[in-house]
């Protein structure tokens with residue numbers, strides 16, 4: 411550790427930045443790491459019974475595990491969200507009958523959850539989907555909302571700090587140039 415200790419003003423700035431980035435990155439990795447890679451705590455507990463559309467009970471456990479491992483192979487919020495967004499299908503419900511209870515509960519949006527099994531996408535229920543990936547309903551809601559809005563997946567928490575800094579820098583440069591131009595015209 412002593413060898414790494416560098417004294418001198420020139421190095422301080424860059425070293426500090428490096429440290430900050432590393433621990434920030436590490437924090438994110440921990441947050442988006444898999445708490446249960448082998449799905450040991452997993453059990454199918456769907457309450458909907460047999461449903462023609464849903465294949466919750468027909469997907470081999472190995473496939474579920476593979477889906478999960480693929481999802482957690484990148485411990486990055488945005489990359490994970492992108493992966494989830496590929497498995498989620500958003501649609502507007504067809505309202506044929508007024509008596510249809512499932513549509514009246516959530517009129518504006520229908521969401522289908524898919525997982526890959528035997529080289530094809532299988533529709534499962536939300537509960538199972540959340541369990542397979544060990545994610546919260548809120549995370550799904552955010553993704554589906556973003557998908558519906560067509561805004562793509564964005565990083566909200568903390569944001570892209572490098573990007574923010576660049577934008578700030580650019581603004582400053584622009585202001586500086588504008589100032590110069592103003593002076594020239596005199």
Ligand SMILES: [Zn+2]
Pocket residue numbers: 456457458464466467534535536537538
């Ligand atoms: Zn289910």
